[in-house]
Amino acid sequence: DIQMTQSPSTLSASVGDRVTITCRASQSISSWLAWYQQKPGKAPKLLISKASTLESGVPSRFSGSGSGTEFTLTISSLQPDDFATYYCQQYNTYSTFGQGTKVEV
């Protein structure tokens, strides 16, 4: 099974900050990496697929990069609506999620 390791698990930030979350795969997954945002009591929302493809309607302050085993999610200027938990997911071989990164004030 492919393991996904996210860091950090918690991130304290302020509005306007640049935020970076890292995700590492235990083996190469090419670009089959997605990022999700989840708010309490809600289903996850797909932000980015194929490592760097922004979903329609997702603000351009979100961006993704990487390939192979190392990936990053960057929020260029954190907004109040962005405080949430973020998950990476590999979908190269079935699916595995990272453990999540909570972005808090």
Added chain:
Amino acid sequence: QVQLVQSGAEVKKPGASVKVSCKASGYSFTDFYMHWVRQAPGQGLEWMGQINPNSGGTNYAQKFQGRVTMTRDTSIRTAYMELSRLRSDDTAVYYCAKEVRAFDIWGQGTMVTVSS
């Protein structure tokens, strides 16, 4: 619009089974894999398995092999996930999710509580 609507919350006793449904609308049901993901209280997302709605073929995470069964009824555009021999640590929100670009559409979630 494209949506997945899941069945309501369930309370089950240890050892029982639960069957959660996921009704699709707004797209061609048989064209896209359906996945099931669960989330225990305060925990992360855990992939359980997938079903090809066209063929009915399934793949399950090793952790759930032998306890989970995923099926579908194409006539009513509905996917099902049945989990047997429930334990207290199966208490979680269970989601269905449609795959086209990763998991682009999710159901609202179904809370399953396992308690004696």
